[in-house]
Amino acid sequence: MNVDLQIKNKESISESIKIDSKKFYIESYGCQMNFADSEVVASIVSNEGYDSTNNLNDADLILLNTCSIRDKAEQTVRKRLQGFNKLKRNNKNLKVGVLGCMAERLKNKFLEEEKIVDLVVGPDAYKDLPNLIKEVNEGRNAVNVILSKDETYGDVNPVRLSSNGVTAFVSITRGCDNMCSFCVVPFTRGRERSRDPKSIIKEIEILVNKNYKEVTLLGQNVDSYLWYGGGLKKDFKKISGLRQKTSINFSKLLKLVAETFPHLRIRFSTSNPQDMSSDVILTMSKYKNICNHIHLPVQSGSDDVLKAMNRQHTRAEYLTLIKEIKEIIPDCSISQDIITGFPNETENDHKLTLDLMDKVKYDFGYMFKYSERPGTFAAKKFKDNVSELVKKNRLQEIVDLQQEHSNFRTNNYIGKSVEVLIEKESKKSNMQWSGRNEQNTVVVFNKEDYKIGDFVNVLIKKCTSATLIGEAINPTNK
Ligand code: 5AD
Numbered sequence: 001m002n003v004d005l006q007i008k009n010k011e012s013i014s015e016s017i018k019i020d021s022k023k024f025y026i027e028s029y030g031c032q033m034n035f036a037d038s039e040v041v042a043s044i045v046s047n048e049g050y051d052s053t054n055n056l057n058d059a060d061l062i063l064l065n066t067c068s069i070r071d072k073a074e075q076t077v078r079k080r081l082q083g084f085n086k087l088k089r090n091n092k093n094l095k096v097g098v099l100g101c102m103a104e105r106l107k108n109k110f111l112e113e114e115k116i117v118d119l120v121v122g123p124d125a126y127k128d129l130p131n132l133i134k135e136v137n138e139g140r141n142a143v144n145v146i147l148s149k150d151e152t153y154g155d156v157n158p159v160r161l162s163s164n165g166v167t168a169f170v171s172i173t174r175g176c177d178n179m180c181s182f183c184v185v186p187f188t189r190g191r192e193r194s195r196d197p198k199s200i201i202k203e204i205e206i207l208v209n210k211n212y213k214e215v216t217l218l219g220q221n222v223d224s225y226l227w228y229g230g231g232l233k234k235d236f237k238k239i240s241g242l243r244q245k246t247s248i249n250f251s252k253l254l255k256l257v258a259e260t261f262p263h264l265r266i267r268f269s270t271s272n273p274q275d276m277s278s279d280v281i282l283t284m285s286k287y288k289n290i291c292n293h294i295h296l297p298v299q300s301g302s303d304d305v306l307k308a309m310n311r312q313h314t315r316a317e318y319l320t321l322i323k324e325i326k327e328i329i330p331d332c333s334i335s336q337d338i339i340t341g342f343p344n345e346t347e348n349d350h351k352l353t354l355d356l357m358d359k360v361k362y363d364f365g366y367m368f369k370y371s372e373r374p375g376t377f378a379a380k381k382f383k384d385n386v387s388e389l390v391k392k393n394r395l396q397e398i399v400d401l402q403q404e405h406s407n408f409r410t411n412n413y414i415g416k417s418v419e420v421l422i423e424k425e426s427k428k429s430n431m432q433w434s435g436r437n438e439q440n441t442v443v444v445f446n447k448e449d450y451k452i453g454d455f456v457n458v459l460i461k462k463c464t465s466a467t468l469i470g471e472a473i474n475p476t477n478k
C-alpha cells in the first residue's frame with residue numbers, strides 16, 4: 001500500500017509507489033461481460049492502492065473472474081487454481097480470489113473444495129472488495145455472493161485492461177430473466193436490471209475523449225434494456241403510466257448513443273430473438289455508425305427442443321425475424337450460438353438445426369455440446385441422455401456446415417470494398433494490420449502508412465472462412 005510520505009520531487013514519489021504498492025493480477029474467463037466486469041474490478045482494486053501486473057510472480061493478489069456456463073469452463077478454472085499452489089508456497093502473503101459466476105454458484109463450498117482460495121466474490125458484490133480484501137489480509141477467508149436488485153456499477157469508471165486503445169466494452173444491463181432451461185446465468189448473475197443511460201453516455205464520452213473508436217454495448221440480453229429510473233426489469237409493470245411513457249428502451253438507447261457520438265462505431269451483444277424489436281432493426285438501418293451485425297443465438301432449429309429449452313420463440317418466428325432483418329438491412333451479418341445434444345434431442349431435431357442453418361447461412365457462430373448445469377430446470381427435469389459420442393458427431397456436422405456457410409459469406413466480399421477499423425497487428429505478419437469490417441469479419445491488409453485507430457477502405461482480394469484479405473484503397477474520413 002502507498003505510504004503517506006512528504007516527498008518533494010516526482011521521481012521519489014513514483015519510487016515510493018513502486019516499493020510500497022501491492023500488486024494484483026486478474027485473469028478473465030468466459031463471456032465478454034466477464035471481461036468488462038474485470039475492468040470494473042480493476043478500478044475498485046486500484047482505488048485500494050493496488051497496481052495491476054501482468055506477471056503472476058509479482059502479484060500479492062490473484063483474481064480469477066470465472067465462468068460457469070459449461071462444465072469445461074469450470075474445470076479450466078480449477079486446474080488453473082492448482083497451478084497457484086507453488087506460488088503460494090513461495091509467497092506466504094499471496095491471496096487468491098475467485099470472482100464471477102463460479103463464485104456465485106459455489107459460494108462457501110469453493111473454500112472447502114479448493115483450499116487455495118481465500119476470497120469468493122459474486123458478480124454483484126465487487127464494491128465490497130475493499131472490505132473483503134482487508135479481511136483476507138488479516139488472515140480470514142472472505143465471501144460475498146449477495147445478488148443485487150439494482151447494482152449496475154454505473155458509477156465505476158472501468159480501468160481498461162490490456163486494451164488496444166481503440167475498442168471497448170460498455171455494460172448496459174446485468175443479469176437475465178429469460179430462464180432458458182439449460183442456462184446457469186440467471187442463477188449466477190441474478191435478475192435483469194438496466195443501467196442509467198446518463199452513466200452509459202458518460203462512460204462512452206470518457207472513451208471518446210481518449211480516442212476510442214468503437215464500443216460494444218453489452219448485456220446478457222441487450223434488446224430487453226429498459227431504463228425507468230432504476231430497479232428490476234420485472235417491476236416495470238408496477239410503476240406509474242407516466243414513468244412507463246418516459247422510459248428508455250434499447251432502440252431509444254441506441255439512437256441516443258448513435259446521435260451523441262456520430263463518429264463512434266457502435267456494436268451490441270447479445271440479442272435474444274424474442275426481444276429484438278423492429279424499432280431496433282430500423283434504428284440500426286438509420287444510423288450509419290451502428291454496425292450491421294447481429295449476434296442472434298438460436299440454440300436449436302427444432303420447435304420441440306426450443307420448447308424444452310424454454311426459448312420464447314418458435315423456429316418459424318426466428319426465421320421471420322431473420323427475413324425482416326435482411327429486408328431492412330440487406331448486408332447485415334448474423335451470427336449464432338447453437339447447443340447440440342440437449343436432452344431428448346433426436347436425429348430429426350438435429351437435422352432441423354442443420355436445415356435452419358442452411359436457410360440462414362450464418363456468417364459465423366459459436367457451437368457447443370450440451371453441458372448439464374446443476375440447479376437449472378433442464379438438470380432437474382431432463383436426463384442428459386444424448387451420448388457423448390452422438391453429441392460429438394452432431395457438433396462436428398454443425399461446425400462443418402458453419403464452416404461452409406462462413407466460406408460462402410466471406411467469398412461474397414471478394415471484389416468489394418469494406419470499411420475497416422484498424423485494431424492491431426496481424427497475428428500472421430508484422431507487415432499487416434488487422435481490424436474488422438462493420439459485419440464483424442476480420443480483415444487484414446498491408447500496413448502502408450496507416451496506424452491503429454484509422455478507418456480504412458479495403459478492397460477484398462482473397463479470403464479464408466474467417467478472414468478477408470485485401471488492399472487499402474483510401475482512408476475514410478472519420
Ligand atoms: N451447455 C452448453 N452450452 C450452453 N450455453 C449456455 N448454457 C449452456 C449449457 N448448459 C451456450 C448458449 C449460449 C452461450 C453463451 O453458451 O449457446 O447462447
Ligand code: SF4
Binds near residue numbers: 176183220
Ligand atoms: Fe442464459 Fe438464455 Fe439468459 Fe442467454 S438468454 S443468459 S442463454 S438464460
